[in-house]
Amino acid sequence: MPTPVPQAGGIVIRKRGDRLSVLLVRAKSDPTIWIFPKGHIEPGETAAETAARETKEEAGVHGDVIAPVGAPLEFHNGRRLICVQYYAIRPRRETAKTDGREKRWFSVDAALKAMQFAADRALLRRAVKVFARPAIVRARPRRRAEAPRRTR
Numbered sequence: 001m002p003t004p005v006p007q008a009g010g011i012v013i014r015k016r017g018d019r020l021s022v023l024l025v026r027a028k029s030d031p032t033i034w035i036f037p038k039g040h041i042e043p044g045e046t047a048a049e050t051a052a053r054e055t056k057e058e059a060g061v062h063g064d065v066i067a068p069v070g071a072p073l074e075f076h077n078g079r080r081l082i083c084v085q086y087y088a089i090r091p092r093r094e095t096a097k098t099d100g101r102e103k104r105w106f107s108v109d110a111a112l113k114a115m116q117f118a119a120d121r122a123l124l125r126r127a128v129k130v131f132a133r134p135a136i137v138r139a140r141p142r143r144r145a146e147a148p149r150r151t152r
Contacts, residue, residue: 004074004083008047009038010055011069011127012089014105020131022111022124023091025058026102029077034104034114036123037061038084051087059103060096063089069127073119086123088130 012023027033037058041050048065055061066088073084106114108128112121 002081004081006041006047007038007082007084008041008050008054009036009084009086010051010061010063010065010089011036011086011123012055012059012061012063012091013127013131014091015131020108020128021105022108022127023055023059023061023103023105024111024114025098025104028101031102033116034106034111035117035120036086038086047085048087051085051089055089058099058101059094060098061089061091061094063091065089067130069123069130073123075119086127088127090131 024034027035037055039054069086
């Protein structure tokens, strides 16, 4: 059995009010297919770092990695076996710069209809559950309580 090529990708979801939008890009090998941004893990890079980098390179979206989504997805791309770990990503800012692919924000329902692969649709459903959880509150550093002053 050949060793799978490790990759990572981002499932980018933005929330505006109660509405969720999902970012998809056109596949490089077949531009008729909408997919999540993904790519090869570079030496010295974690899968989460790759997911953030690929999202920025392919779609111009800078974001925060929230959590892994499901188990790694394995498939054969016609040339080799690929193993992709996807991560939920919350976008912070977006630029028009991409690697030349078309990108588009979809409603969750429209994304589910646009995606060709059942495994991608299952991942999107899992990612939506990650974003449906109560907001993750970042802990703020506590101010150190001032020590009582000594009086003489």
